[in-house]
Amino acid sequence: MTETPHDWTDAGFATRAIHAGQDPDAATGAVVPPIYQVSTYKQDGVGGLRGGYEYSRSGNPTRHALEQALAAAEGGTRGFAFASGLAAEDTLLRAVLRPGDHLVIPDDAYGGSYRLIARVLGPWGVDHTPVDLSDLDAVAAAIEPGRTKVVWVETPTNPLLGVSDVAAISALARAAGAVLAVDNTFATPYLQQPLSLGADVVVHSTTKYIGGHSDVVGGALVVAEGAQLPVGLVGPTGTSDLADAVAFHQNASGAVAGPFDAWLTLRGLRTLAVRMDRHCANAEAVVRFLSSHPAVREVIYPGLPEHRDHEVAARQMRAFGGMVAFRVESKEAALAVCERTRVFTLAESLGGVESLVEHPGLMTHASVAGSALEVPDDLVRLSVGIEDVADLVADLGQALA
Numbered sequence: 578m579t580e581t582p583h584d585w586t587d588a589g590f591a592t593r594a595i596h597a598g599q600d601p602d603a604a605t606g607a608v609v610p611p612i613y614q615v616s617t618y619k620q621d622g623v624g625g626l627r628g629g630y631e632y633s634r635s636g637n638p639t640r641h642a643l644e645q646a647l648a649a650a651e652g653g654t655r656g657f658a659f660a661s662g663l664a665a666e667d668t669l670l671r672a673v674l675r676p677g678d679h680l681v682i683p684d685d686a687y688g689g690s691y692r693l694i695a696r697v698l699g700p701w702g703v704d705h706t707p708v709d710l711s712d713l714d715a716v717a718a719a720i721e722p723g724r725t726k727v728v729w730v731e732t733p734t735n736p737l738l739g740v741s742d743v744a745a746i747s748a749l750a751r752a753a754g755a756v757l758a759v760d761n762t763f764a765t766p767y768l769q770q771p772l773s774l775g776a777d778v779v780v781h782s783t784t785k786y787i788g789g790h791s792d793v794v795g796g797a798l799v800v801a802e803g804a805q806l807p808v809g810l811v812g813p814t815g816t817s818d819l820a821d822a823v824a825f826h827q828n829a830s831g832a833v834a835g836p837f838d839a840w841l842t843l844r845g846l847r848t849l850a851v852r853m854d855r856h857c858a859n860a861e862a863v864v865r866f867l868s869s870h871p872a873v874r875e876v877i878y879p880g881l882p883e884h885r886d887h888e889v890a891a892r893q894m895r896a897f898g899g900m901v902a903f904r905v906e907s908k909e910a911a912l913a914v915c916e917r918t919r920v921f922t923l924a925e926s927l928g929g930v931e932s933l934v935e936h937p938g939l940m941t942h943a944s945v946a947g948s949a950l951e952v953p954d955d956l957v958r959l960s961v962g963i964e965d966v967a968d969l970v971a972d973l974g975q976a977l978a
C-alpha cells in the first residue's frame with residue numbers, strides 16, 4: 578500500500594525540515610528514512626526500475642530524501658547532495674563555466690572556495706576578480722558583460738562576517754546574464770532564504786550548521802525554480818536549465834554523498850531551527866560580554882548596530898547567526914586566547930553544537946596568506962555552540978584575563 582507523498586510547500590520552516598522528503602517508508606512504515614547502504618538495484622526486466630533507482634551514484638533513496646528536504650528548506654525546485662561543500666562548488670562551477678569565462682567572488686571568501694577558484698579552475702582558463710560585495714558599485718564595476726558568467730556571494734562572509742545585499746546583487750547578475758550563486762553555509766536556510774531574494778542557486782557546506790554535530794562532511798546545491806545557465810550556454814542535456822545541468826554533472830563527476838553521510842545530515846537538518854535559535858541567542862550574549870571587555874579592541878557581529886552591514890543584515894536575516902569574530906591587541910594575544918579556552922575547543926570548522934575557537938590567520942585562512950583575501954593576525958573567530966551560555970562567557974573571561 579503506497580501513500581501519496583504529502584505536499585509540504587506551504588508548511589513552516591521547521592515542519593518542512595522535519596517532514597519534506599521524509600514520508601514514512603512505503604515498505605515498512607519506518608518513521609525516518611532508513612540508510613539504504615546499497616550500490617545497485619534489481620531490475621524487473623531490463624530497464625524496469627523500481628522507483629527509478631538503478632545505481633547509487635545516479636540515485637539513492639537516503640540521499641534522495643536529504644535532497645528533497647534541502648530543496649524544501651531553501652524553497653528551491655531541486656536539491657543535490659555531495660561528499661563535501663567543495664565537491665558541491667566544484668560540480669556547480671564546472672556545470673556553468675567554460676574556459677575564458679570570468680567570475681566575481683567576495684574579497685573575503687571562504688579560503689577553500691578561493692583555492693578551488695584560483696588554483697584549480699584558474700589553470701583550466703577561468704578567471705576571477707575578488708571584490709568587496711558590500712560595495713554595490715564595486716560589484717557592478719567588476720562584472721564584465723559577456724565574460725562574467727557567475728557572481729559568487731557568501732553572506733555572512735568568513736571570518737569577517739560581511740553581509741551583502743542578495744536582492745541588489747541579483748539584479749546586477751541578472752542584467753549581465755550571469756548565474757548568482759549564494760554560499761548560505763553561515764546563515765543556513767533558517768536565517769536567510771537567498772532563492773527568495775533572486776539567487777539562482779544556493780551552496781552549502783552541510784558539514785557546518787545543517788549537519789550540526791561535527792560528525793559528517795557534506796555539501797549541497799539547491800536550484801531555484803526556472804533558473805537558467807548563463808546566457809548563451811547550452812548544457813550537456815541540450816537545454817539551458819540549470820538544475821538539469823547540475824544533475825548531469827552530479828552523476829557524471831560522481832562526488833555524491835554516501836548513504837550514511839546523507840542520513841546523518843538529514844538527522845541534523847531536522848533540528849536546525851531549534852539549534853539556530855540557541856546559537857543566535859548564545860552568540861548575542863557572548864557579543865555583549867566581549868563588547869565590554871577591555872582586552873577586546875573590536876567585536877565583529879552583524880547584529881551590532883555599528884557593524885558596517887547591520888542594516889542589510891537586519892532586513893535579510895531572521896537573526897544574526899552563531900559566528901562571532903573579535904580583535905585583540907596583537908597576534909600573540911589572539912593566539913593566547915585560542916590556546917587558553919577550555920569550553921571552546923581549539924579547532925577549525927564551525928556550526929556544531931559544541932563551541933569552537935580558532936585563529937583564522939594561521940588556521941582556516943592560512944591558504945590565503947599574502948593574497949587579497951588575507952585576514953588580520955589579531956583576529957579570533959568563535960563558533961558559538963549551544964552549551965549553557967554562562968559557561969561560555971566565563972570561559973572567554975578566563976581566557977582573556
Ligand SMILES: *Cc1c(COP(=O)(O)O)cnc(C)c1O
Binds near residue numbers: 661762784794
Ligand atoms: C566549510 C565551508 C565550505 C567548504 O565545505 P567543506 O564541506 O569543508 O568542503 C564552503 N563554504 C563555507 C562558507 C564554509 O564554511
